[in-house]
Amino acid sequence: MDTVRDAAHRGLLKLMLRLPALRGQLQVLWRTDTSLEALCEAYEAATTTFERLTRKSSAGEDGLVEEYRNVCLELEKDVQNRCLAPTARTR
Template sequence: MEKRSGTDRNGSGAAQRGLWRLMLKLPAMRGRLQLLAAKSSSLNDLFEAYDEASATVERMSRDRARDECPLLEEYETVCAEIESDVIHYVLKHPLNVPD
């Protein structure tokens, strides 16, 4: 029987990396993001998309000057939109913490 990590059981490696990137980008929401991600896989698609878009931004920034790569701004916009979507999701889904 194959051993699988929690990341493999609860989502892809890309989703986990995207979660980590978002936790660095949105430190005020770090704890809530971790808890929501552990309770539900509904954010995994956003986490995966964020991992891919932010990795692309990093790669383009490293490889080319900004004026040589018009797609860089587009990917930065995608990252900002995903961040906004995640913030809205977190704010709409309060954690049920017992008193």
Template sequence: MPTDAAQKGLWKLMLKLPALRGQLQLLTVRNTSLLSLCAAFHDASSTLNSLRKDPNVESAIIRGYETLCSEIEGEVIEISLQGPAKQR
């Protein structure tokens, strides 16, 4: 059963990656690593959104969170493209 953060992260990723929606839904049922990445994406993207609203935050910090979100998204795409047969 996914945590609240994992579920929210999954929803965000499904909106961001519409071509992988079905695959993500199927894989998160049995892939705990993917669920962890969904939770991490939720946390990082929520923090990024908050930082972008704060005019006092240094742009380097924002870029760091943008990079983190992109890296998590890349890992999710890689897992999704491996398909269910290659899941751990």
């Protein structure tokens, strides 16, 4: 059975692939910042939905595809900001 922690971990792995310059910081934050788990879980859900929509996109779903693309990008920005915040660098 898939757990929230499993989904969050998959999201973390996707973020590490998408943001290779921040891999080390992400690994540290994963162990020390419990709120990162929620962001990773949200990223997993958003990317999974985005991938599903792009595989079977119809003309009527173009807006939805773009919306999920933007959600993924915003989550990536949130994670980057968290990794680059002064408090994250001192952990």
